[in-house]
Amino acid sequence: MRTVTTEQAYGIDGFIDNVIVSKAGAITVPCLLDNPECYSMDQKDMNIRHDKFFQSFSTLQPNTFVHKQTVFIRDKYRGNFPDTFFGNARRKHFDGRLYLRSKCVLNFISYGYESLNKTYVENPISFRKSLAKADKEKLDAFLESVQTVYANLNDLKDTRLSYMTQRDIKDYIFDFVNGFHGDSGIRDISFRDRIYCGEKKGVMFTVCDENYLPEKMYVSTLDSTLESSNSELFMSTFEKIGVHLPCTHVVNEIWEFEGSLYRKELDIRVKLFGQHQEFSEDIRYKHKQLVDYQNEMIAEKNLMCRYNFNIMILEDDDEILDACVDKVKDVFRTNDFKFYVPTFEGLFELYVANVLGREHKIPSEYLFLTDLHASLCFSLDYDIFKDDEEGIYFNDRIYQIPLRRDIWDAKKRRIPARNSIIVAATGGGKSVTALNIIQQNLDQGIKTVIVEFGKSFYQLGQLYAGRTLHVDYNGSEPLGINPFLLTSEGLTNAKIRILVQIVLKFLRSHDLSDDTAQVVSLTKLIKYYYDMKPEYPSFPDFYHFIQDKKESIHKELDIKEEYFDVDYFLHVGSEFVSGGIYENVCKYSELEKQMEQNDLVIFELTQIKKDPFLVSIIITILFDTVDSKILSDRSIKGNLVFDEYAETQALKDTFSGEDVHSAVAFFYQKIRKENGAITTVIQSPAQLPDNNYTKSMISNTQLLYVLPTTETVYDQVIEAFHIKNDSHINLMKSIKNHFAAEKPCSEIFIRFLDLYATAVRLELAPEIFLAFQTDGEVWAELQKRMQMYSSMEENIEDFLQERKSQKKKHISPILMNDDS
Known part of the structure; x- marks a missing residue:
C-alpha cells in the first residue's frame, strides 16, 4: 500500500502569472477548454475539429507534454428560481436531482530545464533573465508554440480556450488531490486495490500499450445514446464515458512530443522486425504492418508521439461505482479496446502523473508509441449543456435538469433580433411550449400581447390575475385603441407609415405599396392634419377634417384628384365614424390605457372570426399600439404572439382581398426595435401561402422552434427556412416526445439563425x-x-x-x- 498527503501530490514550487513552476523542474501552462455541447456536431464538424487539433499540436516543441483532463462531478441540482408560484413549483420539482457538472483543462508542460528550479528559488520575480541561455531559448520557443495552439483552437466552432488564473489553478488542483469532496477538507490518499480518499473509492482504467488498440481507429461513430430516429448524430469513440457516465470521474489524455525522435524509433522497429521476419509468421505479419504504417505516416505527413489514455472513477456510493465500472468495461469491449487496471504502486504512479504539473513524471511503461492522428481518436469532443447567463428555462437532454437558454439575446451574441415561429403538429406541445416561454417572459418583465381564437392562454391569465387584461372582443363594444394618438416621439416617419397602412385598410384598398400615388397623397394629408394641431386626433376627427376641406384639399396640397378620391374616402371611411357599421373600432374606451397598465393582454377574437376584414383591422391597430405605445418606452420589452396562426392567416375579406397574413408579415418586417418581438405558432410551413408575405415573415424570423413531427413537415421546414447545415438538420430530426417515460417530457429543436442550434427537453412540475x-x-x-x-x-x-x-x-x- 502507498499513502501520500495532499502536499506530496500537489507538487507546485510557485507561479509566474498563470504559469506553474513545478518542484519537478517543469513549466506548466494550464488552460480551460470549453467544448461544443452534446449532439451539436456532424461528421464534417468532427473531422474539422480533429484536423485543427492535429495541426495545433504539430507546432509544439520537443520535450513537451500535453495533458487534456476532463473532470465530471456528480452533484445535486440547486436552482435559482424566483419566489413565485411557478418558481417555487420548479424548485420543489427539480432541486436535488442528480446531474453532472464538468470542467476541461488543456495543460501544456515543458521539461528538461537544468537551471530552472535554482534560478526560480533565488529570484522568483525575474528568474527568466537568470536562466541559462539554452533554457531561456527553449522556454521562449515553448511559450510561443503554446500561444499558436491557443490561437488555432479558438478558431474552432463552439470552442473556447482561456488561460486559468493562479486562484483557479490552486483551487482546481486542491479539489483534484482531495477527491472532489466539495469542501475545504485535506485528506490523505491511499493506493491499494483501489484509490481511497476520504469517503470516496476510486478505480482507474488505462490504455497504455499499442497492442490494446483495435485494427482501425475512427474520428467519429454513430451516437447511440438517444432512441433511434431518422437522423444520424455522431460522437467520438469514448464519448459514452464522458458526459453520459453518471458518476464522478476524470478522463485523462497525455501526449509526449519529441519531434523526429519517435519517427526514428519507428524506423528502428521496422528494421528490427525486418531482420527477424523469417523466424515466424507472426513476426513477418508484424513487419508488414509496421512497413504499411511507416508508409502511411510518410504519405499523411503524420506525427509520432507517446500517448496514454486513462479514466479514473471516484465515488462515495459503492453501487454507483460498481455500475459505472461495468459501463466503462462495456465501452472498451464494444469498441474492441483492451485495458489495464493498475493497483498499488502502479495506481499511485498513474494517479500522480494526472496532477497538473506532474505529467512529465509518468513512468515510460504507461506511454505507448503511436501517431497523433490515432491518439486524437480517443479524445472526448462534447461537453455537458451549460446555462446561458439569462433566459428561459427548458431542460437539458441528458439529466433533464433545468437549462437556461437566452432567447431574447439582448447582447446579440447569437441573433440580432428575436422574432420567432413555433412549428408543431396538433397535440405536439406547441401551446405548452409557448406558455412556458410566455410565463417566464412575464416573470422577467416582458409585456406580452396575445391574439388567439380560443382559450389557450385564459388560465395563464388567471394565474397573473392582477397583471392581466383579457378582451373577448365581439365588435359591439368600443375597442378603445386610438392609433392616431401620438406618443412623446411625435409624428415620426414610421408613425406616418403605419397610419397610412391603417387608413388604407379602412378603405379596403388593394394596393398598399409605398410608391403609389394614393400612399403619397395620404402621407401628405396625414402630415397636413397634424400640422393643424388637432385637439384630440383620431380617425373620425381626421375623417371630418377631410370632409370639411373637401373642396380645397387638392389645391392646398397639390394633389391631383385622380391620386386621391375624396368621395371614395368619405363614402368607404364612413363605416368607421358615428353611425357606421364599424364605429366601435374607433370609439373611445379605457382599453388602451388598461393595455399599457397590464403585463399580459389577451385578445380573444373568436366572436369576430366570421368578419376577416375586422380581424385584420384590429390586428393592425394592435400592432401599432404595441409598437408605438408600449415599445416606445425603451425600458419596456414586449412580445406580440399569434396562436394557431395557420387558422388566423387564412382569414380573408372577400370584398377587398385584405387578409391577416399580409398584416402580420408587415409586423415581422417592422418590429426591429431591440425591446420588441413577434411570435407565431403554426403546424407546418405548408399551411402558409406560397407568396412574398410568407417569404418576408421567414426572412425576418431569427428564432425557429420545431417540436417532434413528421418527416414531411421536417422537410418543409428545411425547405422554407433554407436550412443547409447538416448538423442542424440531424439534430432537428432526432427530437422525440417521451410522455410515457419515468420523467415525462417533450423535446424542442431551437435554431438561432444559421449560427447555433440546440435540442432541449421540457419537463413540467405537477403544478x-x-x-x-x-x-x-x-x-x-x-x-x-x-x-x-x-x-x-x-x-x-x-x-x-x-x-x-x-x-x-x-x-x-x-x-x-x-x-x-
Missing part, C-alpha cells in the same frame, strides 16, 4: 402541468372549481393534493411521481 392546461377535462374541472377559490394557485395546489390522496393516475404520470 405547472396543471397551470398549462388549455382544454379538456382537467381544464374544465379547474375552471368549474374556481367558484370555490379566490385564486387559481390555491385551486391547483388543492387539486394536486386531492389527486395524490386518491391515487388517480389518469391525469399524467408526472403528477403521481412520489419525488415531485
